[in-house]
Amino acid sequence: MTARSLSGVGLGLRWEFLEEVLEADALPVAFFEVCPENYMRRGGYYPSALARIAERYPVVTHGLTMSLGSSDPLDPVYLAELRTETLRVGTPWHSDHLCLTTVGKQVLHELVPLKQSTANARRAAERVCVARDALGIPMLVENITWYAHPGRREIPEADFITEVLERADAGLLLDVNNVWVNAQNHGFDPREFIGSLPLSRVKQIHVAGHTRTASGLILDTHGAPVVDPVIELLEWTLALTGPVPVLLERDNAVPELGELLAEVALLAAAYERAQRKREAPLARSA
Amino acid sequence: MPAALERAMADLVFGPAFEPHDQAAVEAWLARAEVEADDRKAILDDGVERLLVYRALVRGTLRGALECAIPRTMARLGPVFDEYFDRFLRERGPESRYLRLVTREYLDFVEPSWKSDARVPSYMKDLAEHEAVQIEIASRSARPDEQESAELDLDRPVAFIEAARLMRYGHAVHLLPDDTLDRTPPEAGPTALFVYRNPEHEVRYLELSPLAADILERLLAGHALGAALRGASGRTEGPLDPDVLSGTTQLLFDLAERGALLGAAPSEGAR
Numbered sequence: 001m002t003a004r005s006l007s008g009v010g011l012g013l014r015w016e017f018l019e020e021v022l023e024a025d026a027l028p029v030a031f032f033e034v035c036p037e038n039y040m041r042r043g044g045y046y047p048s049a050l051a052r053i054a055e056r057y058p059v060v061t062h063g064l065t066m067s068l069g070s071s072d073p074l075d076p077v078y079l080a081e082l083r084t085e086t087l088r089v090g091t092p093w094h095s096d097h098l099c100l101t102t103v104g105k106q107v108l109h110e111l112v113p114l115k116q117s118t119a120n121a122r123r124a125a126e127r128v129c130v131a132r133d134a135l136g137i138p139m140l141v142e143n144i145t146w147y148a149h150p151g152r153r154e155i156p157e158a159d160f161i162t163e164v165l166e167r168a169d170a171g172l173l174l175d176v177n178n179v180w181v182n183a184q185n186h187g188f189d190p191r192e193f194i195g196s197l198p199l200s201r202v203k204q205i206h207v208a209g210h211t212r213t214a215s216g217l218i219l220d221t222h223g224a225p226v227v228d229p230v231i232e233l234l235e236w237t238l239a240l241t242g243p244v245p246v247l248l249e250r251d252n253a254v255p256e257l258g259e260l261l262a263e264v265a266l267l268a269a270a271y272e273r274a275q276r277k278r279e280a281p282l283a284r285s286a
Numbered sequence: 287m288p289a290a291l292e293r294a295m296a297d298l299v300f301g302p303a304f305e306p307h308d309q310a311a312v313e314a315w316l317a318r319a320e321v322e323a324d325d326r327k328a329i330l331d332d333g334v335e336r337l338l339v340y341r342a343l344v345r346g347t348l349r350g351a352l353e354c355a356i357p358r359t360m361a362r363l364g365p366v367f368d369e370y371f372d373r374f375l376r377e378r379g380p381e382s383r384y385l386r387l388v389t390r391e392y393l394d395f396v397e398p399s400w401k402s403d404a405r406v407p408s409y410m411k412d413l414a415e416h417e418a419v420q421i422e423i424a425s426r427s428a429r430p431d432e433q434e435s436a437e438l439d440l441d442r443p444v445a446f447i448e449a450a451r452l453m454r455y456g457h458a459v460h461l462l463p464d465d466t467l468d469r470t471p472p473e474a475g476p477t478a479l480f481v482y483r484n485p486e487h488e489v490r491y492l493e494l495s496p497l498a499a500d501i502l503e504r505l506l507a508g509h510a511l512g513a514a515l516r517g518a519s520g521r522t523e524g525p526l527d528p529d530v531l532s533g534t535t536q537l538l539f540d541l542a543e544r545g546a547l548l549g550a551a552p553s554e555g556a557r
Contacts, residue, residue, distance in 0.1 A: 037383055043428040043449060045487035065383035071289045078383065103296035106379040109351075109388075110344045112295050115325065148336035150291050151325030217336065219343075 006031055006058055006092060007243045009268045012222075012250055013059075017257040018049045021057075029264060031058035033247050036085040036094075037065055050089065059089040060204070060245075062173075065107060066096040066131060068124045068141065068164075069114035072104060079134040086135055093203065094131075095140035095173040098124060098164060113146035117154040118163060125167035132170070140203050141165060142173040145181045145210075145220035157182070158196040171203035174241075176234045177226065177249075181210050181218045194237055202241045207234050207267065208249035223252030225263055231270050238274030246271060294319035298337060299344040300375040306335040348380060348388060355389040355421050359414040361466040366405050370396045386425055389418050409472050412455035413462065416479075423449050423481050423489045435549030438538060440512035444505045445551035446541075449483035452494075452503050460491060482546040490544065497530070498537055511550075 008030030013021070015038075021027060032053060039047045053059065063082065066074070086094050099111040114120050124141075132139040143161055155163070165172055174197065183190035209224030226234075226248065234246065248264055297319050304311030312334055316326045329337070349371065353360055360367045374395045380388045393414055400406040426449040438444065457472040460479055478499030480492040494502065497518055504514035516522055519530045541547035 037385075041384060041427065042386075042425040044424050044426070044483060046425075048487065071292060100292060100295060102383070103292045105381045106296050106300065107381060107383050108296065108299060108344055109347045109380065109385060110299070110340060112299075112340055115291050147339045148332065148334075150295060150329070150337065151321070152328040217339065219339075 006060070006245045008245060009264050009271055010058075010060070010245060010247045011260060011264055012062075012247060013050070013053065014250065014254050015046060016254040017260075018046070018053070020257045021053055022049060026056075028261060028268075029057065030245060031060060031247075033060045033062050033249075034089065035064055036061045036082055036089075037063060040081050040085050054089045059091060060247075061086050061089060061091040061094045062142075062247075063094060063096040064111075065101045065109075066127070067100055067102040068096055068098055068127050068131075069100045069120055070102050070127075071123060072102065074127055074130050074134075076134070079131060083135050086137060091137065093138040093140050093171065094135050095142055095204065096131075097142045097144050098161060099144045099146075111144045113144060113148070113150060114160075115151040115153070116149065116157055116160040121155075121160050121163035122167060125164045125170075128164065128168035128170045132168070138171055138203070139168070140171040140173040141168070142175055142206065143178055144175070145178040145185075147185060147217060147219075158193055162196075162198055165198055165201050170201070172197065172201045173204045173206060174202045174237065175206040175208075176237055177206065177208045177210060177230050178220060180230045180233055181220050184218050190233055191236060194233070194240075199237075199241050202237075202244055205234065205237065205241070205244055205246045206249055207231070207246065208251075221252050222249045226267070231267065234267065235270040235274045235277075238271060239277040242278060243271070243275055290319050290321045291325060294321050295337075295340065296379070298334075299341045300379045302376065303341075303372075306333060306338055345375070347385070348375070351385040351388050352392060355386070356393075356414050356417040357466050358462065358464070358468075359410060359417055362413070362469060363406065363410065366403075370399070386421050389421065393418060407471065409455075409457040409459060409474070412457045412477075413459040413472070415453065416455065416459045419451060419453055419481050420489050423451060423483050424487070426483070432548060437550060438511060439550045440515075441510055443508050443510050443551040444514075444538065445548040446506060447482065447546055447548060450506070450546050451481050452499060452506055453479045453481055454499065455479075460493070480541070480546070482541075482544065485545040490546075492541075492544075498533070501534055501537070508551075 010031035010033055011029045013032040013034045034050060039050055097111050100114055101108050101111065128139050128141060141164055179190045179193055183193065207226045207230055208222040209226050211219050211221040211223055213219060246267060248260065248267055250260060294316060297315060304315060312330065316329065374392050378395050380391055382388055382391060397411050400411055429448050432447055455477040457474050458477050459472045460477065462468065462470065462472050478494040480494055480502055482490055484490050500518035501514050504517050505511065509517065515526055515530060515534060519527055521527060538547055
């Protein structure tokens, strides 16, 4: 599989429905995405099942613990093991988040935001380059949901992300739900934000559901269906980026596979509409 | 060394609790991490209520991972678990990027203190270890050569699959019900289980007699089969007891049938 050949709507692979995926003939899913940390340094059922799925479907890897924003050196053992895993599933790229997940020896097990500064962007870009060299495949960087900014914000978030991508010459995994959630929580226009990103660098898109707390804060829980405004934002974004692969994430309150496939079909319809919108002006000019 | 804001975020999620409106506590948190003046001012101006969301998220994730691994231990300990969980995060914190390994880190940290804590029943370590071994064996890596086998030989060690362990408890915790609401104490008494992953990737438990446990313990430690039999039966000279020999043959044959025993290991390094 090559990066260029991947398109359409994929689904985050969850252990809850691994067996169903293995038993089904051919599911209407363009690809599956896995968190490699769930399969690394382990034997048993799950890696064995993933190997069988990777024989039948394209698989991309999406990590959680590279800690691209950390000031500590990247862990070479982790990178070597991650490389083995990426080779094992044949992913065309690896992605991780623009955030902090480790501090010294401690692992936070959550995507903690970085101070949006040029210095942090430069350091993250250097780490993206180190990771790309170690893995031997392209690296994509994902924009995160953040509930509060730690410290004095020196540059706007879009500039922060752009600085990392341009300096590292990396791809963007644009999480449209994260943009929408941030826009609601911090009060900005999500389309304006997306429009200010280097969209030619978008190589994959994520969408997911979220949860509103009693205080009104929206949490990026991946525990509910994608809401209509996010699907509309996805469609609008795809009309700008072209047919990049889209992934439905569902990590909590995981429903039956059938329900997720129905959601994939909804997203696929939005995907098609966006492509028709892109083609319409071309057809007119022809 | 992590930057000040990184230290501050780690301290926020793992360190002492504080109320968002407790100005002195917020200032103390920022001072501990040596956060620079302009960042400190921005945090104080914004308030820390939303930053504290990360404390809840991190702790929820870690607690959830422990709940998957040792649910009955947690339920039986109740608030005592919470106290130790908080201490684990405050004094050590998770160091593995693999969530399933956080349980081992937690137990290694708390078990020495449980011994001297009257609130923790004496069987709790056994129960925690018994619950934790399930994920450990289910996920333990397989060696690439696990398909190879050679005939057993008294002068050679025995090769087991990687996903196999002998567990010794002072209580029959393996007989407790799975129900997290159950509070029945387990019977006291030495208990030995051979825990392994079968070829269908299921974790299986085999209760062992004291002699079988002694033999397997030696074999798992790399002793040659003959030396393990002699050591376990206390017979250092002369022919081996025929009953021990036949019982062991039966046990090893059974383990091979179950896919847990591969055959003779290379004699190099045999003890």
